[in-house]
Amino acid sequence: MKKIAIQGIQGSNHHIVANNYYGANISLDECLSFDVLVDSLINSRSEQAIMALENTIAGSIIPNYALIDKYNLHISGEYYLPIHHHLMALPNQQIEDITEVCSHPMALLQCKEFFKQHKHIKLVEDVDTSAVAKRIADQQLKGIAAIAPKMAADIFGLSIIEDEIQTIKNNATRFVIIQTSHPENGKNEINKASLRFELDHKRGSLAAVLNVMSDCKLNLTKIQSLPKIETPWKYAFFVDVTFEAYEDFEKAKAIIQIMAEEFKILGEYKNGRL
Amino acid sequence: MKKIAIQGIQGSNHHIVANNYYGANISLDECLSFDVLVDSLINSRSEQAIMALENTIAGSIIPNYALIDKYNLHISGEYYLPIHHHLMALPNQQIEDITEVCSHPMALLQCKEFFKQHKHIKLVEDVDTSAVAKRIADQQLKGIAAIAPKMAADIFGLSIIEDEIQTIKNNATRFVIIQTSHPENGKNEINKASLRFELDHKRGSLAAVLNVMSDCKLNLTKIQSLPKIETPWKYAFFVDVTFEAYEDFEKAKAIIQIMAEEFKILGEYKNGRL
Structure with a gap:
């Protein structure tokens, strides 16, 4: 029985995602904050955790990006859940x-x-x-x-x-599956990746990276500049890309690694969008 | 005496920004939420409002971007305040x-x-x-x-x-000055702009827009894709750029208007960073 950390208690949206993603054969570690959720992973109270990362209405849950980055967690999968309040x-x-x-x-x-x-x-x-x-x-x-x-x-x-009291009826949240170790996804099932990198302030440096992605046939599904903690107004970029061939992604990876600073792959996984 | 809406009551960071930005000769409309703040502008209880938009630790305050966009508000200025808790x-x-x-x-x-x-x-x-x-x-x-x-x-x-109990000592927040009417900033003092646009899903479309910006000598200081409400997983882009010559910006504007959909200038104003 796999030990899975969720934010919130049973009956929460995180619990629904856990059931849908893993099936019923799991034991839950209920965490009352995302900090506790990460702590559950780090101290091995759970093997994997489910973390909301993005919502169609509210946008990114930015502190969760910071948690993944700070604790060098890996994204091994994602799940999109329609939200019903x-x-x-x-x-x-x-x-x-x-x-x-x-x-x-x-x-x-x-x-x-x-x-x-x-x-x-x-x-x-x-x-x-x-x-x-x-x-x-x-x-x-x-x-x-x-x-x-x-x-x-x-x-x-x-x-x-x-029932259904949410203002926007097609409200969905993107959850990611995170873990401390490197996930062992097979190259054949990987068609999406989350990247983080920094760029110097030279004009056009982001355009240059995006040109590489485009040349390597990567589709950008999300981009966000986030302020670097302890270095005000220096930005890190968080980018999600999808692709058809893993080789294309490998090629882009090799080039961006040279162009960008502090390049990090937050996860390579299967696109959860149907 | 200018009527200025702030989020929060006197003594808040919004109040400090109001004093620093306008000097003392203002009357405050204290608003207990950003919704009420926007309502204050729309119903003319205030002429301008101060709205926190971005923080070095927490990142963008995304619902505030949505408010500016939804109510077609204009950014006429910005102010960076170091935060002391x-x-x-x-x-x-x-x-x-x-x-x-x-x-x-x-x-x-x-x-x-x-x-x-x-x-x-x-x-x-x-x-x-x-x-x-x-x-x-x-x-x-x-x-x-x-x-x-x-x-x-x-x-x-x-x-x-x-005193100074904040975790990160150099914590700063970016506030914008917003209003319902088009601001009358002189071209000479304008060296920053906030843009919003949408792109079709064609690969490389964002890179193409960023290339134009780079060719027109615009510096990108911020980029963010935000989900489009009512159209799940279609994204709008919010971009801040700085420039030296207003003519450069005008040129970029003319080109991007053709390339991007739903192009909107949220504000043209004086860079608040010293």
């Missing part, structure tokens, strides 16, 4: 009975329009979507609702008051 | 007396290492750094501390228990 509470309550909703800031943000129509409800930030559902069930809290996936309502015996 | 409470209390610290999630994140050494302190998220300082003073709350700028301690009569 449901308002849930103890059974037999109506929306009028709810005075307070606790959830993760990201979930609250993604349901902003719904709550504009229900101004009597106070919004309170919490660390985890499902932990609130559990607390409502454990302490039999009336008048309080959680925003969480359907799985949480099933596990903790809550009723869904309103 | 101080732990403050009612006078005559020691660190041992403090059981709870409330602050903005970003401030808590940036002081993580400090609190690892003081594990008896419970960390609670709040919407604003200075609002907590005010609440401590108003309600004479003992045992609770705020993380806020020195200005907040001065205004609300709190004592600083520990």
Whole structure:
């Protein structure tokens, strides 16, 4: 049984990803923050961890990029999950009975329009979507609702008051599978990679790197400059690329290694987009 | 007296930026969220607003990019503020007396290492750094501390228990000045611009745009792909460039307008970096 660290507790979106990615035969290490998640990997409480990295609405979860970089973690896979937010509470309550909703800031943000129509409800930030559902069930809290996936309502015996309350209906989150050791993905299944590099401030240096990628038939699916910690306003670039032939990627790798500073491959893995 | 909207209340970093940027002759519209800040501009409760956009540690504040884009706001200037976090409470209390610290999630994140050494302190998220300082003073709350700028301690009569508790000492935040109308910056003082555009998925299309920028002598200081809301995994690019001659920028603008889709200039302004 594989030990997998997730952010949040059972019933959370991270738990859903774990089930979909690995199947049922796993044991969960529930981590209440991404720091604890990384600590779980480093201290071998888990073999792999699932980490949200990017969302169609909120964009990149930037501190998680920093964690992967700082602790030299490897991305061995990715998974895209459509996000469904449901308002849930103890059974037999109506929306009028709810005075307070606790959830993760990201979930609250993604349901902003719904709550504009229900101004009597106070919004309170919490660390985890499902932990609130559990607390409502454990302490039999009336008048309080959680925003969480359907799985949480099933596990903790809550009723869904309103389903699909997210503002943008096609909301999806990209999760990555991370680990401390180098993943052993076969070259045949690898068609995506995440790279990190730095460039000097010379004009056109990024264009030059992107030209190499284009010449080597790599498709850029994501680019982001991030400030370098301890060196204000010097930037590192995080880039995701997809490709058809691993040899093309190897060629680009060899060239970029010479052109860029601090070049690092965060992961080579199978594209999770269908 | 110019009406300026800030995120947070007096004593906050936004307030410090307002004072440094405009001098003292302004009246503040204190907004408890960035949504309210934008609403203040749109409904003419303020003429200009100050909005944090990027931090050396946490990276871009992505939802703020989305707000500028969605409401077609214009960036008319920018200001870089070094961030100093101080732990403050009612006078005559020691660190041992403090059981709870409330602050903005970003401030808590940036002081993580400090609190690892003081594990008896419970960390609670709040919407604003200075609002907590005010609440401590108003309600004479003992045992609770705020993380806020020195200005907040001065205004609300709190004592600083520990100064400079941020993990990374050279932590700076980039603020932009935004408004609903087109700014009237003179061409002579403009040497920086923020652009937004979309590209089709053709390989090499971003490299082509960056080549134009490089050929026109623009320096890229920031790049970010952001998912397009309502169109999952189609990306818009947000790019900041600096230049010496406005004519160079005009030339690049004319070309990129043809190459890219949905090209938009978010602002042309004076570089705030010294």
